[in-house]
Amino acid sequence: MKAVVIGLGLIGGSLALNLMKNKFISTVYGIDANKEHEKEALELKLVHEIIEFDKINTCDLIFLCVPVGGIISIVKNLKNIPKTTTIIEFGSTKLSILNAVPNELKEQFILAHPMAGTEHNGPKAAFAELFKNAVCVLCNAENTSVFHQHRTIELLSNIGMKITFMNAINHDHHSAIISHLPHVISFSLANYVLECEDKKNILHLAGGSFADMSRIAKSSPAMWESIFVENKNNVLNALNGFINELENFKNMLENNEYENLNSWLKHANELKKIL
Amino acid sequence: MKAVVIGLGLIGGSLALNLMKNKFISTVYGIDANKEHEKEALELKLVHEIIEFDKINTCDLIFLCVPVGGIISIVKNLKNIPKTTTIIEFGSTKLSILNAVPNELKEQFILAHPMAGTEHNGPKAAFAELFKNAVCVLCNAENTSVFHQHRTIELLSNIGMKITFMNAINHDHHSAIISHLPHVISFSLANYVLECEDKKNILHLAGGSFADMSRIAKSSPAMWESIFVENKNNVLNALNGFINELENFKNMLENNEYENLNSWLKHANELKKIL
Numbered sequence: 001m002k003a004v005v006i007g008l009g010l011i012g013g014s015l016a017l018n019l020m021k022n023k024f025i026s027t028v029y030g031i032d033a034n035k036e037h038e039k040e041a042l043e044l045k046l047v048h049e050i051i052e053f054d055k056i057n058t059c060d061l062i063f064l065c066v067p068v069g070g071i072i073s074i075v076k077n078l079k080n081i082p083k084t085t086t087i088i089e090f091g092s093t094k095l096s097i098l099n100a101v102p103n104e105l106k107e108q109f110i111l112a113h114p115m116a117g118t119e120h121n122g123p124k125a126a127f128a129e130l131f132k133n134a135v136c137v138l139c140n141a142e143n144t145s146v147f148h149q150h151r152t153i154e155l156l157s158n159i160g161m162k163i164t165f166m167n168a169i170n171h172d173h174h175s176a177i178i179s180h181l182p183h184v185i186s187f188s189l190a191n192y193v194l195e196c197e198d199k200k201n202i203l204h205l206a207g208g209s210f211a212d213m214s215r216i217a218k219s220s221p222a223m224w225e226s227i228f229v230e231n232k233n234n235v236l237n238a239l240n241g242f243i244n245e246l247e248n249f250k251n252m253l254e255n256n257e258y259e260n261l262n263s264w265l266k267h268a269n270e271l272k273k274i275l
Numbered sequence: 276m277k278a279v280v281i282g283l284g285l286i287g288g289s290l291a292l293n294l295m296k297n298k299f300i301s302t303v304y305g306i307d308a309n310k311e312h313e314k315e316a317l318e319l320k321l322v323h324e325i326i327e328f329d330k331i332n333t334c335d336l337i338f339l340c341v342p343v344g345g346i347i348s349i350v351k352n353l354k355n356i357p358k359t360t361t362i363i364e365f366g367s368t369k370l371s372i373l374n375a376v377p378n379e380l381k382e383q384f385i386l387a388h389p390m391a392g393t394e395h396n397g398p399k400a401a402f403a404e405l406f407k408n409a410v411c412v413l414c415n416a417e418n419t420s421v422f423h424q425h426r427t428i429e430l431l432s433n434i435g436m437k438i439t440f441m442n443a444i445n446h447d448h449h450s451a452i453i454s455h456l457p458h459v460i461s462f463s464l465a466n467y468v469l470e471c472e473d474k475k476n477i478l479h480l481a482g483g484s485f486a487d488m489s490r491i492a493k494s495s496p497a498m499w500e501s502i503f504v505e506n507k508n509n510v511l512n513a514l515n516g517f518i519n520e521l522e523n524f525k526n527m528l529e530n531n532e533y534e535n536l537n538s539w540l541k542h543a544n545e546l547k548k549i550l
Contacts, residue, residue, distance in 0.1 A: 115479070115482035117482065118483070135479050135482075166479075174472065177467075177468060177471050177472060178468060178476060178477060178481055179480055179481075181464070182464065182484050182488040182489075183484060184524055185460055185464060187524070188517065188523075188543075189457065189460060189520075190543035190545075190546045192452075192517050192520040193452060193453060193546075194545055194546060197449065197453060202549050203549065203550075204390070204412060204441075205390060205410070205454055206390070207390035207392065207409070207410075209454055209458065209461075210550075211550055213457040214546055214550065215487055216487070217543040218543075218547050221543075221544060222537075225533065228528055228536070229533065229536075232529075236525060236529065238471075239521060241471065242463065243518060243522075245464075246460075246463050246518055247518075248463075249463055250511060254511065261500055261503070261504075262497075264462070265462055265496035267466055268461075268462040268465035268493075269492070269496060271468075271469060271489055274477050275477065275485075
């Protein structure tokens, strides 16, 4: 089989590294809007070859690993794709992508969200182990043919991912709370602290807590802008709920409600039972 | 020298382990309000012996490693402490402790804040390497005699800590922003997500981001309640500033100000230059 990975950053590059090791795949092609990234991907041996976009219909597997907005643009421009080609997108939101897929591609189009990432980006951030033991959510899988479904599941589980199923609406709702909101928070915390504090204080007082809480604020602005925009309503709802929680804490502290405050802190500790 | 560690949790227990290895210290005593913790500390060999509170004036070094409120209570009850005994407190806020120190103890009383910790607590959470390469902030060190200052600096730098100096007011202000605020956020995020989501969704969608952002929500409620209460005004100010930052993000997203949103995300990335 021949595969093409469109978008050679952290996610696409790491995927390409895994495809290069897959014995069922003879050639891994790469495409990136950034010519520098294409050059790096070749140098780092993430892919065998860089091709032009109009050559992708020669591939059995097409992976879309660009920000959500980019996936939507590409989906609308897919032409003459053979019915036996599996198209797999790795975006972080699903409903707007699902709605953009033309009817004639629905059977062969897989919406997958690998719950994996780091704060680094670009081809140099790629590493083969990124997906090892990560959950991969497949959305509205029942829309696709058994052939494309099975091929995808074999391929992704072979990379080491744990497959789970969800519909796109639920995916976007829950991702907003569990994944996108923490990113909003981390970007906001980083910006707030950078406004208030100088380098010396940050270095002296950060400890492990601030470092952990601000790590994902180093993530790709292009990728996260696209996620926030495509999942706007869910993100705003989650953010409003979170601001209410902060106001709740504020009220307890302001009004010296120590018993409630203690119960609230203990309730947060319940997370130990899950993670 | 003989040392006593009051409070045998993560911080006190880890300190005691280091004191046990110090060739200048012959005996390490321990005290904890929780009798179970005293028993555990002995079993884990964190200390040589458990003593009663009224025996602490036989020690050359007294370490206070209980929550801030507890430190303030103890400080007010210190009686007949020899002038050659160094008293070192390891609280996370400073001004309320500084204000509680009786005049007769000021020369021998050290306010130290080791910027080290994990989300675990109790004697079993203790480990000797906790302080290795951590910053230790000494507050208002100029109030203490050279003898007690030098003894403290030798001891703490010997454990592997990087010493830095700050006054208590600045410490509490900057700690509220860089350390206490991230804890408020993490406790709030954990509570909000636990209210909205079930175990399955959390496990499937968490990835590394939510895990990192919620890690410190597993920290000791007693310790953090005390910090929030003792540093109330600074914490509330920092929280209000952070809520403004969240509202700023919300407005940009709501009003489709993509250019501003992108600049704001890029600005957060500036943190890469510091941490």
